[in-house]
Amino acid sequence: MPVENDDLVTPDILRLEQINKTFHIKPVFGPAKTVKALRNVNLSLRPGRALALVGESGSGKSTVGRMIVQHHAATSGRILFEGSDIAEFTDRASQSKYRQAVQMVFQDPFSSLNPAHTIRHHLQRALRLHQPDRSDEAAVRKILDEVELDPNTTPDKYPHELSGGQRQRVNFARALAVNARLIVADEPTSMLDVSIRRSVLALMERLKTERGLSLLYITHDIATAEYLAEDTAVMFQGQVVEQGPTRDVVGAPKHSYTQLLRSAVPDPRQRLLADDNGFSKRAKEVREASARLVSGMVEQAPGHLIAQH
Numbered sequence: 001m002p003v004e005n006d007d008l009v010t011p012d013i014l015r016l017e018q019i020n021k022t023f024h025i026k027p028v029f030g031p032a033k034t035v036k037a038l039r040n041v042n043l044s045l046r047p048g049r050a051l052a053l054v055g056e057s058g059s060g061k062s063t064v065g066r067m068i069v070q071h072h073a074a075t076s077g078r079i080l081f082e083g084s085d086i087a088e089f090t091d092r093a094s095q096s097k098y099r100q101a102v103q104m105v106f107q108d109p110f111s112s113l114n115p116a117h118t119i120r121h122h123l124q125r126a127l128r129l130h131q132p133d134r135s136d137e138a139a140v141r142k143i144l145d146e147v148e149l150d151p152n153t154t155p156d157k158y159p160h161e162l163s164g165g166q167r168q169r170v171n172f173a174r175a176l177a178v179n180a181r182l183i184v185a186d187e188p189t190s191m192l193d194v195s196i197r198r199s200v201l202a203l204m205e206r207l208k209t210e211r212g213l214s215l216l217y218i219t220h221d222i223a224t225a226e227y228l229a230e231d232t233a234v235m236f237q238g239q240v241v242e243q244g245p246t247r248d249v250v251g252a253p254k255h256s257y258t259q260l261l262r263s264a265v266p267d268p269r270q271r272l273l274a275d276d277n278g279f280s281k282r283a284k285e286v287r288e289a290s291a292r293l294v295s296g297m298v299e300q301a302p303g304h305l306i307a308q309h
């Protein structure tokens with residue numbers, strides 16, 4: 001189907017509209033503080049696609065993820081899932097349906113697995129709750145096979161008996177067991193060995209294309225966006241500074257902060273010293289300019305939006 005038609009008929013699975021999030025911090029000592037973690041964030045994700053949310057530490061990426069899974073409420077703005085405002089999912093039935101449909105995979109693959117239970121227990125529990133007619137051993141084996149874990153040996157293992165990469169695969173298997181439609185993956189590969197990061201990204205890509213899963217892929221590594229995501233949004237200090245098709249945003253960035261992020265892809269041979277050809281000075285200037293309030297987004301090419309400050 002041509003993309004133009006697809007654009008017309010496919011509604012977003014997820015949409016953030018003018019999201020603001022302010023944290024009020026009351027330390028034991030010293031004055032109370034407010035942190036504007038998100039400022040007027042607008043994002044959208046199509047079903048069966050991946051959106052990469054890219055930015056350095058503290059830019060607000062995880063806050064976006066945690067708001068989508070309702071760990072935090074928005075200070076203002078709306079989050080729409082399949083067209084419905086998630087703030088209106090207040091009764092038990094609609095909350096449970098939403099928590100089934102949207103699953104989060106965290107950076108630490110151990111954090112959401114219970115060390116006292118086998119992998120079979122984790123998956124059967126998820127299946128029993130959400131797909132009771134499919135909670136047998138065959139279903140466990142099929143899901144393990146789907147995430148490329150050995151269906152013969154894995155069910156009896158405990159989380160500590162698996163590698164980090166295998167544990168992360170179990171987390172994706174659990175999302176499949178509950179029949180999730182959207183996975184929010186917050187730095188899912190950053191605690192894994194470099195050698196296996198790519199295979200976990202490849203698994204996510206496969207779940208997207210074969211299962212039709214939608215993915216919000218949160219990462220500080222802009223280079224990996226190209227591998228997985230059709231669209232990319234770049235955040236800095238709580239604001240989206242550039243967004244659009246990944247081939248444009250990552251391939252030909254227009255905002256000076258995205259360009260900085262691209263140029264900062266680490267080169268182990270290069271150290272940022274005083275004689276770094278002005279890179280540090282330029283980086284400081286770009287960061288200062290990019291932190292200013294976004295006054296609007298200019299459409300550079302179809303769907304490719306650049307913040308004006």
Ligand SMILES: Nc1ncnc2c1ncn2[C@@H]1O[C@H](COP(=O)(O)OP(=O)(O)OP(=O)(O)O)[C@@H](O)[C@H]1O
Nearest residue numbers: 023025035037055056057058059060061062063064
């Ligand atoms: N629960 C909280 N209470 C107070 N401040 C918070 C809370 N969560 C996040 N923040 C603040 O909000 C800002 C954005 O944090 P967030 O964790 O979303 O950034 P991030 O881009 O995901 O960074 P990282 O990759 O380091 O997690 C930071 O200034 C952070 O200190």
